[in-house]
Amino acid sequence: MSMTSLQLNAGPSPWGSPYWKKLPTEELARYDPQAPKEKYFIDNLELLVDDMETARCKGSLKLPDSPDLVKVVVKTDFFAKALRTSAYVHEADMYELHLSSLQGLSIPYCYGLFQHKDKDDKVSSFLVLEDCGDLIDDVSSLPNSFKLKALDALYEIHCAGYIHGDLSLNNITIKDGQPFFIDLETAEPHKCEMKERIVVGEERRNIECDEIDLCCMMLEIWADSKVKVEGLLVFQRAQCAPSEREHRFLTLSSRPS
Numbered sequence: 614m615s616m617t618s619l620q621l622n623a624g625p626s627p628w629g630s631p632y633w634k635k636l637p638t639e640e641l642a643r644y645d646p647q648a649p650k651e652k653y654f655i656d657n658l659e660l661l662v663d664d665m666e667t668a669r670c671k672g673s674l675k676l677p678d679s680p681d682l683v684k685v686v687v688k689t690d691f692f693a694k695a696l697r698t699s700a701y702v703h704e705a706d707m708y709e710l711h712l713s714s715l716q717g718l719s720i721p722y723c724y725g726l727f728q729h730k731d732k733d734d735k736v737s738s739f740l741v742l743e744d745c746g747d748l749i750d751d752v753s754s755l756p757n758s759f760k761l762k763a764l765d766a767l768y769e770i771h772c773a774g775y776i777h778g779d780l781s782l783n784n785i786t787i788k789d790g791q792p793f794f795i796d797l798e799t800a801e802p803h804k805c806e807m808k809e810r811i812v813v814g815e816e817r818r819n820i821e822c823d824e825i826d827l828c829c830m831m832l833e834i835w836a837d838s839k840v841k842v843e844g845l846l847v848f849q850r851a852q853c854a855p856s857e858r859e860h861r862f863l864t865l866s867s868r869p870s
């Protein structure tokens with residue numbers, strides 16, 4: 614072996630997808646040529662969603678240096694008609710380069726982008742990410758504290774100099790009560806101008822950042838979007854200081870009545 618590689622071992626497809634059998638069985642090369650020479654395995658890969666553009670699978674990743682298995686999601690364009698190699702490279706760079714310090718905090722930990730070249734030299738992508746739980750299915754049942762944690766997580770991405778770029782409820786997951794933003798294919802550079810603090814249940818107003826405003830609407834943080842008021846919680850803006858990002862700068866406090 615002269616490179617980092619990944620081997621997929623497909624479990625039974627729950628939906629009996631006819632494409633499933635075509636998954637590559639040879640070793641896939643890791644996109645980052647600087648990566649140490651290691652061999653990863655994913656066992657029991659199961660198809661979750663196949664919308665013809667992106668298939669998502671879940672499986673158990675065996676890392677070279679640990680006996681433990683890690684639950685991962687594998688996102689791939691392998692079954693898609695149009696391959697999106699550069700979008701996957703961009704997304705992998707977001708996780709591993711631009712937002713690397715937020716992995717496991719606001720975004721999933723990335724175990725690497727692996728590529729498969731077919732006989733016509735077409736490259737399909739397999740992005741291996743920490744399994745960050747489930748999508749939100751009912752915003753109105755979310756506690757206010759979670760909504761503010763999600764704002765905090767998004768704000769950290771902004772403070773690191775990027776917007777998500779394609780924000781929707783399909784791109785936020787919950788794992789153990791913590792929010793994660795996924796799908797960074799369209800993340801773009803951004804200088805956040807937000808200088809406000811946001812209270813769950815307040816009237817919508819100009820906060821100088823379109824994406825955080827959108828997030829406040831999506832999560833029904835603004836008053837006109839059916840806010841459940843259960844003791845108001847405050848999103849307290851702290852200094853936007855990427856170098857000190859280890860500090861989680863969300864302060865939750867009950868508003869004095």
Ligand SMILES: [Zn+2]
Nearest residue numbers: 771805806822
């Ligand atoms: Zn912003």
